[in-house]
Amino acid sequence: MIEVHNISKSYRRDSLEIPVLSNITLDVPEGEFLALMGPSGSGKTTLLNLIAGIDRPNTGSITVNGTDIATLNESNLATWRSHNVGFIFQFYNLLPVLTAFENVELPLLLTNLSKKERREHVEAALKLVGLGDRMKHYPKQLSGGQEQRVAIARAIVTDPTVLVADEPTGDLDRVSAGEIMVLMDRLNKEFKKTIVMVTHDPRAAEKAHKVMHLDKGELN
Amino acid sequence: MFVIKLVLKNALRHKLRTFLTILGIAIAVMSFGFLRTIVTAWSAGVESSAANRMIVRHSVSFIFPLPYAYKEQIARIPGVDMVSYANWFGGVYKDPADFKNFFPRIAVDPETYFDMYPEFVIPPDQLAAFKAEQGSCIVGEKIAKELGFKIGDPMPIDGDIYPGRWDFVIRGIYRGKDATADETQMLFHWNYLNERVKELQPGREGNVGWYVLKVHNPAEMPLIAKTVDQFYLNSRAGTKTETEREFQQSFVSMSSAIIRSLEIVSYIIIGIILLVLANTIVMAARERTTEYAVLKTIGFSSRHIIGLIGGESLLIAGIGGVIGLLLTFPIAAGFAGMFPTFFPVFNVETITIILAAVVATFAGVVAALFPTIRALRTSIAEGLRAIG
Numbered sequence: 001m002i003e004v005h006n007i008s009k010s011y012r013r014d015s016l017e018i019p020v021l022s023n024i025t026l027d028v029p030e031g032e033f034l035a036l037m038g039p040s041g042s043g044k045t046t047l048l049n050l051i052a053g054i055d056r057p058n059t060g061s062i063t064v065n066g067t068d069i070a071t072l073n074e075s076n077l078a079t080w081r082s083h084n085v086g087f088i089f090q091f092y093n094l095l096p097v098l099t100a101f102e103n104v105e106l107p108l109l110l111t112n113l114s115k116k117e118r119r120e121h122v123e124a125a126l127k128l129v130g131l132g133d134r135m136k137h138y139p140k141q142l143s144g145g146q147e148q149r150v151a152i153a154r155a156i157v158t159d160p161t162v163l164v165a166d167e168p169t170g171d172l173d174r175v176s177a178g179e180i181m182v183l184m185d186r187l188n189k190e191f192k193k194t195i196v197m198v199t200h201d202p203r204a205a206e207k208a209h210k211v212m213h214l215d216k217g218e219l220n
Numbered sequence: 221m222f223v224i225k226l227v228l229k230n231a232l233r234h235k236l237r238t239f240l241t242i243l244g245i246a247i248a249v250m251s252f253g254f255l256r257t258i259v260t261a262w263s264a265g266v267e268s269s270a271a272n273r274m275i276v277r278h279s280v281s282f283i284f285p286l287p288y289a290y291k292e293q294i295a296r297i298p299g300v301d302m303v304s305y306a307n308w309f310g311g312v313y314k315d316p317a318d319f320k321n322f323f324p325r326i327a328v329d330p331e332t333y334f335d336m337y338p339e340f341v342i343p344p345d346q347l348a349a350f351k352a353e354q355g356s357c358i359v360g361e362k363i364a365k366e367l368g369f370k371i372g373d374p375m376p377i378d379g380d381i382y383p384g385r386w387d388f389v390i391r392g393i394y395r396g397k398d399a400t401a402d403e404t405q406m407l408f409h410w411n412y413l414n415e416r417v418k419e420l421q422p423g424r425e426g427n428v429g430w431y432v433l434k435v436h437n438p439a440e441m442p443l444i445a446k447t448v449d450q451f452y453l454n455s456r457a458g459t460k461t462e463t464e465r466e467f468q469q470s471f472v473s474m475s476s477a478i479i480r481s482l483e484i485v486s487y488i489i490i491g492i493i494l495l496v497l498a499n500t501i502v503m504a505a506r507e508r509t510t511e512y513a514v515l516k517t518i519g520f521s522s523r524h525i526i527g528l529i530g531g532e533s534l535l536i537a538g539i540g541g542v543i544g545l546l547l548t549f550p551i552a553a554g555f556a557g558m559f560p561t562f563f564p565v566f567n568v569e570t571i572t573i574i575l576a577a578v579v580a581t582f583a584g585v586v587a588a589l590f591p592t593i594r595a596l597r598t599s600i601a602e603g604l605r606a607i608g
Binding site for chain 2: 046049052054055075078079081082083087089093095097106107109110154
C-alpha cells in the first residue's frame with residue numbers, strides 16, 4: 001500500500017543544511033494502523049508529510065497505491081492528494097468562517113459531484129463522526145473534540161484510502177482524546193482505512209496495530 | 221462560487237478593519253476625484269475651444285489693447301469668414317469679497333459675438349433687445365440663477381480698469397449649448413464702453429482687447445496667423461495670432477504650478493490608497509497562512525489562492541472606490557456651490573470617473589500582489605507550521 005524506500009530529507013536554513021530524515025525505508029500494508037512516535041524534532045511530522053505528498057524527499061521514492069508520488073508535479077500531486085489522502089491535524093485547522101457542513105464539503109468542491117450528492121456525502125460523514133446535529137455550527141461554537149471530529153469528517157468525506165493524522169489528540173483532554181481514538185479505530189476496522197498517525201500519546205498509540213519510533217531521523 | 225463565498229466571508233471576518241479600510245479608500249478616491257475635477261475645471265476653456273476660431277491679441281501681452289481699425293483689415297485676409305472683438309472690463313459688482321460676485325465682465329460686439337459663439341444660446345427676442353439698447357447687457361444662466369437676476373434688472377458695476385459707475389440693464393440671459401459652455405459671463409456693448417472712455421479718458425478710446433476670427437478652413441490657421449502677424453509686424457501694436465485652444469492654454473499655463481501641484485497630490489493619494497489596502501491585505505493573508513496551507517493540502521490550486529487574496533483585495537477596493545466616487549459628486553457640487561463663478565464649468569467628467577475606477581482597481585491588484593506571491597511560495601509544510 002505505502003512503500004517508502006530509502007528516503008532522506010533535509011532542510012536548508014540560510015547556508016546551513018539540517019538533516020531531518022536519513023535513509024528511511026518503510027512498508028505500510030493496506031488496512032494498517034501505524035503509529036509513529038518519537039521525541040520532538042525526530043522527523044515524525046516530516047515523514048508523515050512525505051507520505052501524504054505535501055512535501056518531497058531529497059532522495060528515495062514513495063509509492064502509494066502503485067503511484068510514485070515523488071515524481072508527480074505540484075498540480076498532479078494536489079489532484080492525487082484530493083483523491084487518495086485524508087488529513088487530520090493537531091489543531092483541527094478548520095476554516096473559522098465556514099460552518100461544520102461547509103468545512104466538510106471543502107474537498108468535495110474539487111469533484112464533479114452535484115450539490116445534492118455533496119450534501120448526501122457531507123451529511124453521511126458528519127453523522128458518522130456523531131455530529132449530524134451540528135452541521136450549521138461554526139468551529140467557535142464547537143468544543144475541541146467536536147472540532148476534531150469535524151476535521152475527521154472532512155478527511156473521510158472523499159473516501160480516501162489513506163488517512164494521515166498528525167497528533168490528532170495532542171490538543172484534547174483525555175475524554176475527548178479517547179473518543180477520537182475510538183473513532184480512528186472504527187475508521188480503520190470498520191471502513192478499512194489505512195492510517196498513519198504521529199503521536200506523543202502512548203494511550204493513542206495503543207489503538208495502532210504497529211508502533212514505530214523515530215529518533216534523530218532514523219526509524220527503529 | 222466557493223471562492224466568491226469565501227472572499228465575502230473573509231472580508232467580513234474583521235468587520236471594523238474592513239470598514240476602516242473601505243472608509244480610507246473611499247475618502248482617498250473621493251479626494252482623487254475631487255482634485256482631478258479641479259484640474260479638469262481649470263482646463264475647461266481649453267477643452268471647449270472651437271476648432272475654427274482664432275484669437276488675435278497684442279504681441280507683448282494680453283493686457284495691451286489693439287486698435288479697432290484692425291477689424292476691417294483682418295476681415296479682408298483670405299480664409300477669415302468673420303471677425304468679432306471683445307474687451308476685458310473688470311469692475312466690481314456689490315461686495316467683492318463675496319465669491320458669487322466674481323464673474324467675467326466683457327465688452328463685446330453685439331452684432332457678431334453670438335454668431336461667433338454658437339455655444340451660447342439666447343432667445344432671438346432677447347438678443348434683439350440687447351442689440352437695440354447700448355446700456356444693456358446679457359448674463360449667463362449660471363450667474364443669473366446664483367444672483368437672482370431677471371430680465372429688466374439693473375446691474376450697477378463700479379469700474380476699476382475703467383473708473384466710474386457703470387449702469388447696465390439685463391436684457392437677456394444666455395445658456396450653454398452643453399455642460400462645457402461657460403455660463404458665468406456678463407456681456408455688454410463695446411460701443412457703450414468706447415463712448416464712455418472717449419468722454420472720460422480722451423485718447424484711450426478706439427481700442428479692443430482682442431479679436432476673434434472664424435476661419436473657413438482650420439487647416440489654414442497657421443497661414444492666417446502668419447499673415448495677420450506679418451501684416452502688423454511694424455505697427456505700433458504688433459499682434460500675436462493663435463488658435464483659440466492655444467489662447468486658452470496660455471491662461472491655464474499661468475497657473476501651471478498650482479495645477480501641477482494638484483496633479484502631484486492626486487498621485488500621492490493613489491499611493492495612500494495602495495498603502496491602506498496593502499496593509500489590510502498583507503495582514504489578512506498573513507493571518508490566513510495556515511488556512512491557505514490547509515486548502516492546498518486538500519487539493520485546492522494556486523488559482524484558488526490567487527482568487528481568494530485578489531478577490532478580497534478587489535472587493536474592498538471596489539466598494540471603497542464606488543463609495544468614494546459616489547461621494548465625489550456631492551462634494552464637487554458643494555464646492556461648485558461655494559464658488560459658483562470661480563470655475564465656469566465644474567463637472568465630474570467621465571474621464572475622472574474612469575480614472576478613479578482604474579485607480580481603485582489598480583490598487584486592488586497591486587495590494588494583493590505581494591501577499592499572493594508569498595502565499596504561493598510558502599510550502600504547505602511551512603504554512604501548516606505558521607502561527608497566524
